[in-house]
Amino acid sequence: MSVRPASVGSFLRSAPPDRLPEVVAEHLRTWFPVSDVELLLSDLTLSSLWPLLDPESPTGGALEQRCFGSQQPIVDNGSRRLLLPLTTWGDRLGVLRIDLTETPTSELRAELTTVADELALGLRAADKDTDRYRQIVRRQRLTMAAELQWDLLPGRSLSGERFQLAGQLEPAYAMYGDHYDWAVTDDRLTLTVLNGDGDGIEAALLTTVAVNAMRNARRSGANIVEQAELASDAVYSRYGGGLHVATLLLEIDLTGGTIEAVDAGSPRALVAHDGDIRAVSLEQQLPLGMFGDSRYETQKFQLEPGDRLLVVSDGVHAAAPGGRSPYGESGLLTALRRTRLQPPTEAVGTVIRALREYHAGSDPDDDAVIVCLDWLRQSA
Template sequence: MFDGPASVGSLLRAAPPDRLPEVTAEHLRARYAADRVEVLLADLSLNALVPVLDPEGPVGGPVEQRCFGSQLPINDPRPDGPARLLLPLTVWGDRLGVLSLETEQPATRELTADLAALAGELAMALRTADRDTDRYHKVRRRQRLTMAAELQWDLLPGRSLNGERFRLAGALEPAYAVYGDHYDWSITGDRLTITVLNGHGDGIEASLLTTVAVNAMRNARRSGAGIVEQGELASDAVYSRHGGNAYVATLLLEVGLTDGAVEAVDAGSPKAMVAHDGDIRPITLDQQLPLGMFGDNRYETQKFQLEPGDRLLVASDGVHAAAPGGRPAYGTSSLLTALRRTRLQPPSEAVGTVIRSLREYHDGLDAEDDAVIVCLDWLR
C-alpha cells in the first residue's frame, strides 16, 4: 500500500494525464477510507467550481467557494455523518480548484496537513497534464470560446503567482470572448517582469497581433534581454507584419523584488497606480509610441519606487476608459472605489472584485472592449 503525499506524487507521475482525478480518488479511498471524493476546477471566469469525477454533479457551493477564496483547508463537520474536508488545489499561488472528500477518520491537524500536501501534488500534476489532455480544459469552460479567446487563454502564464516577497494576480474579461488585451509575467531570481498589452482592433486579428507581440517579447526575455530590447523586438515584429496599420499598446515593468525599484517602458494605454494604506496614487510616466506603430520605434526606461506593503495595479483601457452608455469613464472614480474595497483582499481576490465592479458599471450593456487588470503586492 502507498502512504503519504510523496507516494501520491509517484502514482500521479505514472498515471495517464487524463486519469489523475481517478488515481487520486482510489488512493484516498485505500489510504484514508475516503468517500464522496470530488475534484472541482474553477471555470475560466472564476464564477463556478465544476466537478471533474462526476460531470453531472452539482457545482461547488458556498463552502467550496470559501475554501477556494481563502486558500485554506476547511473541515465541514456533519453532525450525523463523516467529516467532510475541502483542500485548495494551488500551484505557486495559481488557484486551480478544490479537492473535496469525506472520511471516517478524525479530522486531526496531522490528517489535514497530509491531505493538504496530497492536494498540492494533485494540483501540480493537473497543471502539467494540461499540455497533454483536453479533459481539464473542457471542464473549465462553461460555454464555447471564440477562436480569439482560445488563442489568448493558451498564451496566458497563469492567473496567480506567489513568491517569498510578492503576491501577483491577473484577470481577463470577458473570459469567453476576449480579443486583444493580455498580460504576461515571468520571475527569474530577484527580477519580476510584468507586461500588460492592448492589441489594436478586435476579433481574431487583434488576438493574432497580441500573440506576435507576446512571443517576440518572450523571445527577447528568454535570450537575456531587458524590457527595452523586449519592447523593441516586439515593435519590429509587429511592424514587419502590419506596416504600421496595427499596433499594440503596452506597459512593460521590471520589478526588483529585493529593493522595490521598478523600471518601466510605457508604450501605450495601460495605466498603473499604487495603493498604500487606503491611499491610491497614479504612476505618471512619459508615454512612448505603441509597439509596431513605426518601423524604428526605440524606447527608454523610466523608474519609480515601491515601498514595503505597496500594491501596484495595472489596468488596460478596457478597464480605466470604459464608458458604457455615455457614462463617465470607469477610471474617473468608480475604479478607485472598487480598488479601495480590495484593501484587505489578496491580489487573487482583488482582481475579481474589480472585474465584478466593472460588470456592474456596465449595467447590462455589452462591453465595447475587453479588459485586463493585474495586481502585485510587494511584501519585501
C-alpha cells in the same frame, strides 16, 4: 500488512494525463479513512467550481468557495468533510473535497494536504497533454480569438516569498487584443499588459506576435527596452505600421521595490497604500509597431513595503458606457478601495464585477485586463 506508499506522486507520474483524479481518488480510498472524493475546478471567470469525477453532481457551495478564496483547508466536522485548495505557485486550480469516515486529526490533515499539493502539480503539468480539464472549466464555447488568448496566458495568479500577483481578462469567452504576461527570475518580476488594435482573431494574432517577440527577447536575457524594441520591430515587419500594440512593460526588483518601466501606450498603473491611491505618472512613448526601428527608454518609480500595484488596460480605465464619465476617473478608485483587505486573487474579481456593474447591463465596447501585485517585503 501492506505499508502505505510514502507519496502519491509516483502513481501520478505513471498515470495517463487524463486520469490523475481517478488515481488520487483510488489512492485516498485505499490508504486513508475516506468514503468519497470529488475534484472541483474553477471556471474561466473564477466564479464557480465544477465537479470533475462526477460531472452530474452539484457545483461547489459556500464552503468550497471559501476554501478556494481563502486558500486555506476547511474542516466541516459535522459531516467529516475536508476541503483542500489545489494550487501551484499561487495559481489557483480548484478544490479537493474529501469525505472521511472519522474526524480528521492534524496529522491526517497534513498528509491529505500533501496529496492535494501533488495532485495540483500533476494537473498543471498534464493540462498540456489532455483536453479533459479544460472542457470542465469552459462553460460555453470560446471564440477563436479567446482560444488564442487563453493559450498565451502565463496563468491567472502567481506568488512567492516577496509578492502575490493575479490577473483577469473580461469577457472570458470572447476576448479581443488585451492581454497580460509575466515571468519571475532571480528576484526580478517582468510584467506586461497589452492592448492590441482591432478586434476578433486579427487582434488576437497581433497580440500573439507582440507577446512572443517579447518572450523571445526576455528568454535571451534582454532587458525590457530590448524586449519592447524587438516586439515593435516584429509587429512593424508584419503589419507595416497599419496596426500596433499599446503596451506597459515593467521590471520589478522584488528585493528593493524599484520598478523600471517602458510606457508604450494606453495601459495605466496605480499604486495603493493604506487607503491612498495614486496614479503612476509616466511619459508615454509610441505603441509597439507604429514605426520601424522605434527606440524606447525606461523610467523608474518605487514601491514601498505593503504597496499594491494595479495595472489596467483601456478597456477598464477608459470605459464610458452610455456616455458616462470614464470608469478610471471614479469607479475604478472606488472598486480598488474595496479590495484593501483582499488578496490579489480576490481583488481582480472585485474590480471586474464593479466594472460589469458600471456598464449597467450594456455590452462593453472593449475587452479588459486587470493585473494586481502586492509587494510583501517587510520594512526593516
